[in-house]
Amino acid sequence: MPTPDEDLLIEDAIGQRKSQKRGYNLFAILSVAAVFAAVGWLLVFWLRPMIKSIPFLPLGSVTTSLLVGGVIAFAIAGLLIAGAYFAANPWARWGDAVSGTCPLCGKRSLRQEKVEHAAWQEGHPEAGIKKGPRGIVTLCETPGCGYATAKVTRSSGE
Numbered sequence: 001m002p003t004p005d006e007d008l009l010i011e012d013a014i015g016q017r018k019s020q021k022r023g024y025n026l027f028a029i030l031s032v033a034a035v036f037a038a039v040g041w042l043l044v045f046w047l048r049p050m051i052k053s054i055p056f057l058p059l060g061s062v063t064t065s066l067l068v069g070g071v072i073a074f075a076i077a078g079l080l081i082a083g084a085y086f087a088a089n090p091w092a093r094w095g096d097a098v099s100g101t102c103p104l105c106g107k108r109s110l111r112q113e114k115v116e117h118a119a120w121q122e123g124h125p126e127a128g129i130k131k132g133p134r135g136i137v138t139l140c141e142t143p144g145c146g147y148a149t150a151k152v153t154r155s156s157g158e
């Protein structure tokens with residue numbers, strides 16, 4: 001039976017892995033990037049030439065700011081796509097690969113990571129973040145395999 005400290009660390013590790021897998025919602029990021037790219041395109045290639053084509057209007061500064069706004073929108077779209085690419089990077093996974101096979105499913109899919117549990121002390125928010133247990137958690141990556149162990153290197157009492 002795992003101790004309460006080990007349970008805490010395993011829970012934290014599973015939470016970390018989940019949030020990393022979800023990462024950013026790739027589809028949402030790409031949609032936002034598409035919106036920015038569309039806005040940039042409209043500003044630079046549609047609105048700006050349209051205003052420019054109106055004769056006898058002193059709108060030089062307006063078309064310049066449209067160009068700048070369009071370029072900024074394009075830059076944001078590019079950054080979002082770069083960020084999405086990084087988030088979807090298969091190497092950005094939780095933990096480091098561990099040698100050996102999983103005792104539950106027999107596959108070479110164990111990964112481990114140092115985990116430190118930080119928690120607010122109940123009833124004493126002024127005390128700040130309580131130092132929780134720290135340890136090394138090993139999780140199995142096989143879908144459906146619930147193998148998880150924790151080795152506590154500092155228990156919560158210390």
Ligand SMILES: [Zn+2]
Pocket residue numbers: 102103104105106107109140141142145146147
């Ligand atoms: Zn397994």
